[in-house]
Amino acid sequence: MKNILIIGAGRSTTSLIHYLEAKATIYKWSITVADKDPEFFNGKISGATNAIVLDIFDEEKLNQEIFRSDIVISMLPARFHPIVAIACLKYARSLVTASYESSEIREMNTEVKAKGLLFLNEMGVDPGIDHMSAMRIINRIKEQGNVIKGFESFTGGLIAPESDNNPWHYKFTWNPRNVVLAGQGGPAKFIQEGKIKYIPYNRVFRRTELIDIEKYGRFEGYANRDSMIYIDKYNLQDVPTVYRGTLRRPGYCRAWNVFVQLGATDDTYIMDNTENMTYKDFINSFLYYSKEDPVKTKLYHTMHIDQDSDEREKIEWLGIFDETPVGLKNATPAQILEHILKEKWKLSPEDRDMIVMWHKIDFEDSSTGKSKKLTSSMVVTGENQLNTAMAKCVGLPVGIVVKMILTGQLNLKGVHIPTSKEIYEPLLKELEEFGVIFNETVY
């Protein structure tokens, strides 16, 4: 009997728990789900699974639970993983997370290897499925003797067409704060035709690319942070173009850029008197003073937004010119904007989310010497507010890889992300059973 400990029972764990529960009877696993807040267990856990209340800052309790387990999954926010990782090292347990590999965890590599353990990070969707699906194509193209000339990859957490009923074609299906702060903290960086390019925050949402995906229509992508680090991760040395981005529906970025330009996404300072501010006051605080001009006119005038423009509909739909009180104390602009958007971009109970992923590889065909393009796209839609596409795409890779580890199918040791064939081949294959399918076109 193997014991699986899942720490953290938030939004993205539903599919993970269901997957492991379904396999538990076959493989004789015992599953324990731990969270500080027992409310998170609601609707996620069946009878056979243990649910325990655990605060990871209660070191004794954390140690006890990790000692009792055979493998640990941390679904906590990324900043808490090191605490779990230290306890895992102490009791020699392997660890799986869906978050970016932090330098703290990377530095444990020698010790993890020495103890014969595996700390596997980035096992979600982005990061996770993006790595695996990209590496599968990259390695295949290379093995066929072709030369890769360009790699582009875009992912977006969006709303399914049947629930797409607002002018932004967007709702919060993931951490709202991250959406508001997207693009901040250093320029977007990538390489194009051998030239390194830097896009400052104030231009990120105006340097977009259009992408068409069959049956799902058109999307736009903006550059996502530092693409250059993927050159080593994906073994793309000497490939002249490497670009990663985030997907939205067309028009989103241009309208979002209004908030960026305004300074309304700034999270670095606290505004004065926010408790007495209305939405309109909030917007007005970034605009010139005028005795006559209404706030709306001032915004459109400052941002050069034409009367017939698409941005106007999006912006006005958010109600930012209303006299609604903000109702937050000592808030940053970003916090106020997030507060306004949370109301508007909220998922309804019947709403379905959608995850879209798209890769494009340019390569030189070794047999003909001709330039070719391969595109690969994946679209997964959620079932409802609990069984979301996000929960599926984050939870299933974690679940599948835990099964692979516990059944001896994966014998990797050390600190890793899923870029090696021994992980991605069986895992992507099994994901297809759950509707996570990539469609390729070569032309």
Place this chain on the structure above:
Amino acid sequence: MKNILIIGAGRSTTSLIHYLEAKATIYKWSITVADKDPEFFNGKISGATNAIVLDIFDEEKLNQEIFRSDIVISMLPARFHPIVAIACLKYARSLVTASYESSEIREMNTEVKAKGLLFLNEMGVDPGIDHMSAMRIINRIKEQGNVIKGFESFTGGLIAPESDNNPWHYKFTWNPRNVVLAGQGGPAKFIQEGKIKYIPYNRVFRRTELIDIEKYGRFEGYANRDSMIYIDKYNLQDVPTVYRGTLRRPGYCRAWNVFVQLGATDDTYIMDNTENMTYKDFINSFLYYSKEDPVKTKLYHTMHIDQDSDEREKIEWLGIFDETPVGLKNATPAQILEHILKEKWKLSPEDRDMIVMWHKIDFEDSSTGKSKKLTSSMVVTGENQLNTAMAKCVGLPVGIVVKMILTGQLNLKGVHIPTSKEIYEPLLKELEEFGVIFNETVY
């Protein structure tokens, strides 16, 4: 015999040393100028003045020199003042600087008072003459029973009309790094007609005001950091408009904004491969990839710069489309831009700089009930590269106040900036002898 110790003999000390030397024989002072680098003494010091090599990190030597002095002037970069201040506290010596009062020094207030000392900061031009000249007007208007409705104040370190021979109408007369980074580190903040306004960095150089000064023509002003802190400093509570800014010649800000938008003023990350970069490569790294378009076209296209625009002349004059090697290793964008500008905006030996200051006070005349405006402007031009307007306007207030302290004319104790009448009245009066004269107009 009183001993005056001046630590730091950089650019802005010429007039200070000359002023104190001229008074030394009358008042029987001995002057010591200390710097780490003896080259700075060249041309600044006459026979009677002692020049010593001093590294302030040599604590023993620093202590010795401070112990020997009666009063200490620190003309070092602002970050070094606390080191000098600690030694001044130890040996109970008063301290004068031309830099912004730091929180570290402010926290010494109780101890400074207890020891009967004066630590007087912000005794330069901006900060310094700006405070004194503003407070003189503010207090006079209030004493006449009038009600202040608005306060605006602008200062600029520029180039004198006779040396103004480039399309930017600007040269570096002060720390180039600060010019490149101007406006960064938090939004500009001010209050206008009772509404607090925030301007993000990416809009600061597009929210300018035009200011005309008789005989000197037109200037443009952009918002300078947090104007709100001057409400308490200047006793302007309940005044609905308080705005401070920086002056340039018209057109500068719009052209400078091109670099801001491009990301070329970013100092937060190091660019790749800067040692092999040309000026053109540097600009190109922020622009879209194109097989056909020249870098120049890409820049103008991206920034919506028309063919007949004034920005083009400014930008092309800088030579940023040349194949000149940058020649810097591991440099940030801001460092590269500073490097390019330093060549172009360099003062020639015969160049004269110019300091411009302008205040505007709106008030309600108590006798008539009418709205009135008072403007007060000051323009000082330098004599040559050594006796600059900057050196004069920074050094003379320091020199004069040191004379006031040593002759018992000023008996203030504690940590202060020059906003009280006992400092500004005699000091501004004496400054007039040196051509630092404010011209007022009421209308």
